[in-house]
Amino acid sequence: MRDFQFPGRSPVRAMNGMAATSHPLSTLAALDVLRSGGNAIDAAICAAAVQAVVEPQSTGIGGDCFMLFCPAGTDEVIALNGSGRAPAAATIDRMKALGITTMPTFGPHTVTIPGAIDAWCRLQQDHGKLSMADVLAPAIRYAEEGYVIHDRVAFDWVASAELLEKDPHASDIFLPGGKAPKPGDVHRQPALGQTLKRIAAEGRDAFYKGPVAEAMVRRLNALGGVHTVEDFAAAACDYVRPISTDYRGMRIHQVPPNNQGLTALVMLNILSGFDLGGLDPNSADRFHLEVEAGRLAYRDRNERIGDADATAEVLSPLLSAERAQHLRSHIDPNKAMTDLPDPKLSTSDTVYISVVDADRNAVSFINSIYYSFGSGIVCPETGVLLQNRGASFRLDPSHPNALAPGKRPMHTIMPGMVTREGRAVMPYGVMGGDYQPFGHAHLLTSVIDFGMDVQQAIDSSRVFYQDDKVVAERSVPEKTVAELREKGHDVISAEEPLGGGQAIWIDWEQGTLTGASDPRKDGFAAGY
Known part of the structure; x- marks a missing residue:
């Protein structure tokens, strides 16, 4: 037990359901889902979606996710890889022809196809109790009506101002008035809210096919990216x-x-x-x-x-x-x-989410755009900020993590799960x-x-x-x-x-x- 005369916090204790996230609005949204009849999968997706709006330096629907899931608290651990792939035209020779000898940290060549939305929709279909419209509703509301900037979010945000200034669309959204928001400011992302509404109504194809995918491809191509609408349409997570x-x-x-x-x-x-x-x-x-x-x-x-x-x-x-x-x-x-x-x-920045529901379904869930504000590239029509996960590729063809068409890069984000004697005992992540x-x-x-x-x-x-x-x-x-x-x-x-x-x-x-x-x-x- 901690010494109560020193600063700190006690652990939180409950009997029914619980959620733990890095943002208050995300935790509260997940808890609302649990209390309204949703399960741990519903709550985790809801929490991730909220953070994709209110913690944009760390995550977004233009990023990837991974999950570990123990149904009913058993030690049957289900793992899902929701990381995206390099475009079909992305090759080492093409990079070298552009004068690129090591993968850049930011920019269009670091953008792999986002995997998060495909993974969310697959998980919701396979293991959730509610609809995507239900679990995305809080994120849509915050994107359209606004959310308060919290202190650690502001701390990270201002440190990325130089990156955001390089993209006029990122600057328009994330540097209102030319400056990073301060703690207590209210921020909105209406274009992102409209994209989330499309996904809530139409599912994963609303993101990977049609106007949203076409807009993201146009933006990337305008910057020199080799992405195609076929790359987006082919996105698929894997158990x-x-x-x-x-x-x-x-x-x-x-x-x-x-x-x-x-x-x-x-x-x-x-x-x-x-x-x-x-x-x-x-x-x-x-x-x-x-x-x-x-x-x-x-x-x-x-x-x-x-x-x-x-x-x-x-x-x-x-x-x-x-x-x-x-x-x-x-x-x-x-x-x-x-x-x-x-x-x-x-x-780098990430969001990690831990949820356990009344049936003891245990979920360990992580979602990210890699570096703070990812690639620094925003698609203005959709409000989607794109990840820079491809920055981790190598340009040595003999390396296991060498860039290649349709290949997934080595990923840092990693959910954890602890089991003992046939039962889940701790979904966790750092x-x-x-x-x-x-x-x-x-x-x-x-x-x-x-x-x-x-x-x-x-x-x-x-x-x-x-x-x-x-x-x-x-x-x-x-x-x-x-x-x-x-x-x-x-x-x-x-x-x-x-x-x-x-x-x-x-x-x-x-x-x-x-x-x-x-x-x-x-x-x-x-x-x-």
């Missing part, structure tokens, strides 16, 4: 077989590649060989092991993960005990490794681009090894590894920073909070739910 590993008797589930969830499982396999529970959770010893495990796991990610064959024959060796022991043997508990390449990691495997490992070890409740685990101080340096949040104790330096780490202070996160713990014996949301964002958990 995939989840991957998992055992950690201290818990089963940790992730979406397989092209998703980077494998990286978190490799980190946990490495850490399972250390007695973390015997350490101080804020100690240099704990953070050192986390950093070193991460550096090794990210090397595997950078060399091996792409839109490749995610079969057991390919993935099992990477998740084997033998592989974990081999990687673990390189870690000196007292000294930082000096022979690993810089994994070249960065942080946002932050490349930081996410670090965040998953940190959250899970805080709960499982250190016995923290989910809010304490999400609140706890974080570190990351970036530009060959350990990046530490300001809450990391000075003594810990000094001892990390003694171990050979170059430690710097984080300029921004590291990620965000949500989780809901299911207590089957008591029949209760315990939820948490990250104070690094604007949101909260709520239940009834």
Whole structure:
């Protein structure tokens, strides 16, 4: 239990249903869906749609999503890959002919076909109880009538003003009066509201065929993109077989590649060989092991993960005990490794949503446009802001993540699910681009090894590894920073909070739910 004389928040506790998101309007909309008879799938889609309006720097209908779902709280984990593909005309040779030798971060060549709407509609059809019109209604209302800008949203928004200024349509919508909105300002996106209305009435084809798709293609082509209406019409999500590993008797589930969830499982396999529970959770010893495990796991990610064959024959060796022991043997508990390449990691924006309903359907849902405000490109007729997920492609044809027609890029966004003894016990996720495997490992070890409740685990101080340096949040104790330096780490202070996160713990014996949301964002958990 936390010390109530210090700032902080308690976890939220309820018996029926619960939602946890990074934005208050999203959490409240999801809870309204649950209380009006919708299930966890309905609520998650509703929450994602609301955030696509009110948290536009982090997500949108021009982006992608992934989901893990445990029906009725069983350990039958259903995984859905809702990530989009490169256009059919996108080739390495074409990029090189344009003088592009590495994938740009922004612009039309980074825009993969958005997968989120196809995934939402498929999930609603297969597992939802309500209609798309029902679950999209709150998002439509906020887009048309307006929403209040929250503080963390404003913090991120102003940092992207330079990107938004480069696109006149993005500037018109997102820099009203030439400036980023401030906390407390009211913002509207009427064109996006009309597009959402079309989807609510006509389903996925309203987005991928006809006037909306044609307008997005025209906008991209005008900027030099190679997208076609056929690329949009062919968009399709896939149910995939989840991957998992055992950690201290818990089963940790992730979406397989092209998703980077494998990286978190490799980190946990490495850490399972250390007695973390015997350490101080804020100690240099704990953070050192986390950093070193991460550096090794990210090397595997950078060399091996792409839109490749995610079969057991390919993935099992990477998740084997033998592989974990081999990687673990390189870690000196007292000294930082000096022979690993810089994994070249960065942080970015995402929204993660955790929902459990009265029937204990458990949903772990993540939706993103990648970097803050994605590609920076807006289609003015539709109000759709397009993602820049293709920025992660490589232009080396021998690399697993090489650009190719119709190929999905390696994805950073990764929902997590924990099961035990035949039941789901925690849908969870941590946002932050490349930081996410670090965040998953940190959250899970805080709960499982250190016995923290989910809010304490999400609140706890974080570190990351970036530009060959350990990046530490300001809450990391000075003594810990000094001892990390003694171990050979170059430690710097984080300029921004590291990620965000949500989780809901299911207590089957008591029949209760315990939820948490990250104070690094604007949101909260709520239940009834």
